Amino acid sequence: MDIKVEKFRKSLKEKGLDSAIVFKPENRRYLSKFSGSSGYVVITEDKNIFITDFRYVQQAFDECKGFEIIQHTNDKTIYDILNGLCINKLGFEDEFVTVSQYNEFIEKLNDIHFTPLKDTLNRLRAIKDEDEIDEIRKAAHIADKTFEYICSILKAGITEWEVALEIENFMKKKGAAGTAFKSIVASGKRASLPHGVASHKVIEEGDFVTLDFGCIYNGYCSDMTRTVVIGKATDRQKEIYNIVLEAQEAVLGFIKPGITGYDADKIARDIIKAKGYGDYFGHGLGHGVGLEVHELPKLSPLGKDTLQANMVVTDEPGIYLPDFGGVRIEDLIVVTENGCEVLSKSPKHLIEL
Ligand SMILES: [Mn+2]
Numbered sequence: 001m002d003i004k005v006e007k008f009r010k011s012l013k014e015k016g017l018d019s020a021i022v023f024k025p026e027n028r029r030y031l032s033k034f035s036g037s038s039g040y041v042v043i044t045e046d047k048n049i050f051i052t053d054f055r056y057v058q059q060a061f062d063e064c065k066g067f068e069i070i071q072h073t074n075d076k077t078i079y080d081i082l083n084g085l086c087i088n089k090l091g092f093e094d095e096f097v098t099v100s101q102y103n104e105f106i107e108k109l110n111d112i113h114f115t116p117l118k119d120t121l122n123r124l125r126a127i128k129d130e131d132e133i134d135e136i137r138k139a140a141h142i143a144d145k146t147f148e149y150i151c152s153i154l155k156a157g158i159t160e161w162e163v164a165l166e167i168e169n170f171m172k173k174k175g176a177a178g179t180a181f182k183s184i185v186a187s188g189k190r191a192s193l194p195h196g197v198a199s200h201k202v203i204e205e206g207d208f209v210t211l212d213f214g215c216i217y218n219g220y221c222s223d224m225t226r227t228v229v230i231g232k233a234t235d236r237q238k239e240i241y242n243i244v245l246e247a248q249e250a251v252l253g254f255i256k257p258g259i260t261g262y263d264a265d266k267i268a269r270d271i272i273k274a275k276g277y278g279d280y281f282g283h284g285l286g287h288g289v290g291l292e293v294h295e296l297p298k299l300s301p302l303g304k305d306t307l308q309a310n311m312v313v314t315d316e317p318g319i320y321l322p323d324f325g326g327v328r329i330e331d332l333i334v335v336t337e338n339g340c341e342v343l344s345k346s347p348k349h350l351i352e353l
Pocket residue numbers: 223224314316330
């Protein structure tokens with residue numbers, strides 16, 4: 001029996017629920033390994049059920065080991081199936097289910113209390129097992145290879161858009177299913193946009209170029225950022241870059257189980273503040289990464305969660321100066337028993353291309 005399902009069942013019991021239905025694709029995959037795009041995982045006190053339609057039945061049999069597979073049809077709807085189970089309090093993902101789905105379930109379920117799960121699954125997913133870390137490690141490796149390749153083609157005259165296409169193409173050639181998010185290629189003044197997705201701007205001599213990208217490999221995401229300069233860096237560019245690098249590396253030396261997301265963020269923020277750029281680091285330090293590119297825990301001034309071993313998080317401070325440009329450096333890391341392991345291996349010194 002999969003330990004993930006057992007942990008979920010235990011947390012349902014702790015919440016006074018005897019069952020749950022899972023809609024969200026990432027949660028569904030987490031529990032069942034189903035990689036298709038339609039179906040429900042239903043967990044009861046003694047059953048693991050995967051419910052899907054005709055299109056995905058065979059796939060469910062192949063992928064969802066340890067699950068009873070049930071096909072829903074026009075004559076046997078998801079409501080009929082649920083009403084036929086001996087369940088009373090059915091958890092659902094209130095952060096994901098739409099209002100219209102909610103209304104329909106409430107209307108069509110007989111004597112079953114449809115109860116919010118809140119962040120139950122997100123909390124379980126925050127701590128990875130070794131297999132999950134391996135998939136993320138592979139996704140990070142593809143991103144590293146991609147950065148190396150991009151450095152070989154990046155030059156004045158190419159557009160941000162062309163660079164983003166090269167990133168996507170290269171990652172897929174290396175086995176990725178796709179990008180984990182829209183690639184950020186922000187050059188020159190646009191580098192001051194923390195999330196400046198690639199535009200048709202032509203990259204010019206002297207530009208800072210922020211490259212923030214990642215891929216999905218076997219369902220798991222990677223996320224990394226490097227900032228390079230086209231041509232020789234100015235003293236100002238070097239100054240900003242080195243402050244961000246100092247902040248980013250200080251966090252790596254500090255991350256370990258027991259500290260909070262707030263503590264980690266503060267390490268970087270205090271360094272950037274002390275150099276006078278506190279107002280220009282307007283986002284949190286990082287976030288968890290797994291089946292989704294942004295998941296728990298949060299590393300930010302609002303990060304109350306305590307870091308634990310086997311969490312995978314990013315460390316990505318930045319400084320963004322309007323009308324000048326910006327720098328962000330991001331590594332993907334795993335929290336270990338006594339520190340952290342950096343999964344992103346790309347060089348972090350200021351690269352002048
Ligand atoms: Mn990130």
